[in-house]
Amino acid sequence: MGVIDADLQHPPELLLKLWGEIVRGGDLAVASRHVEGGGVSDWSPIRRFLSRGAQTLGLVILPEVIGRVSDPMSGYFMVRRPSIAGRTLSPVGYKILIEVIARGRVPWIGEVGYVFQERQEGESKVTSKQYIDYLRHLVRLRFSLGPIARFFRFGLVGFSGVFVNMAVLYLMRSQGLGVTTSVAISGELGIINNFLWNDFWTFGDIARRQPGKRQRLRRLLKFNIVCLAGLALNILIVNFLFNILGINVYVANLMAIIVVTVWNFWLNLKLSWRVTDVD
Numbered sequence: 161m162g163v164i165d166a167d168l169q170h171p172p173e174l175l176l177k178l179w180g181e182i183v184r185g186g187d188l189a190v191a192s193r194h195v196e197g198g199g200v201s202d203w204s205p206i207r208r209f210l211s212r213g214a215q216t217l218g219l220v221i222l223p224e225v226i227g228r229v230s231d232p233m234s235g236y237f238m239v240r241r242p243s244i245a246g247r248t249l250s251p252v253g254y255k256i257l258i259e260v261i262a263r264g265r266v267p268w269i270g271e272v273g274y275v276f277q278e279r280q281e282g283e284s285k286v287t288s289k290q291y292i293d294y295l296r297h298l299v300r301l302r303f304s305l306g307p308i309a310r311f312f313r314f315g316l317v318g319f320s321g322v323f324v325n326m327a328v329l330y331l332m333r334s335q336g337l338g339v340t341t342s343v344a345i346s347g348e349l350g351i352i353n354n355f356l357w358n359d360f361w362t363f364g365d366i367a368r369r370q371p372g373k374r375q376r377l378r379r380l381l382k383f384n385i386v387c388l389a390g391l392a393l394n395i396l397i398v399n400f401l402f403n404i405l406g407i408n409v410y411v412a413n414l415m416a417i418i419v420v421t422v423w424n425f426w427l428n429l430k431l432s433w434r435v436t437d438v439d
């Protein structure tokens with residue numbers, strides 16, 4: 161199946177070359193303005209700058225996707241149906257190619273050069289809204305792909321847990337509860353907050369494969385154990401950096417938080433959210 165603009169900016173005769181890449185074994189064939197034989201007709205310097213700038217931004221945010229092709233902004237391509245069958249594609253805006261590369265099964269990508277022509281019919285879709293949609297698309301993919309995306313979500317959830325912890329601690333202390341009791345209650349509620357968000361969002365795809373109440377309770381218990389182990393590790397690191405190496409206590413605590421966050425993420429991925437039995 162293929163995608164091509166209907167305004168003749170994409171030369172239809174190139175379809176045969178794209179099909180040739182598919183016949184050779186390609187999973188995806190892309191018409192590119194940035195390989196041999198490619199180019200643009202009469203673009204202004206500003207439009208060239210914006211196009212290249214958008215691609216550079218994509219390489220910063222989503223390098224493993226944008227970096228796979230020379231022209232990720234292309235709207236002219238052909239893809240094998242099995243490469244996207246069963247995959248949910250939901251692009252923001254009209255840069256469908258990025259979604260296909262990110263979510264499809266496309267190990268082999270072929271590129272064919274072409275010269276982007278001036279529009280013969282209709283009006284341009286390019287507005288400031290399209291650039292905003294493109295940025296939203298990149299960010300959404302960044303937070304939905306691979307272990308890096310999980311880690312970002314895990315970190316955001318942990319950040320929300322800090323606010324829950326501090327808010328509950330303030331309420332407990334304002335009601336006259338002792339320090340130990342207040343810290344214990346606020347800490348556990350912060351852990352529960354983090355677990356619920358991680359179970360729904362960070363590791364939601366795994367959790368949905370184990371939907372039973374018993375499995376969820378088991379994950380919560382494991383998450384508690386991992387968090388408590390992380391707290392103990394945090395204390396050890398801070399004491400080592402502060403008392404042995406003489407590092408400022410706040411800097412030492414920040415360094416410990418970074419190490420423990422990675423530690424908690426890795427352990428929870430391996431222990432709390434792994435596929436076991438299902439009801």
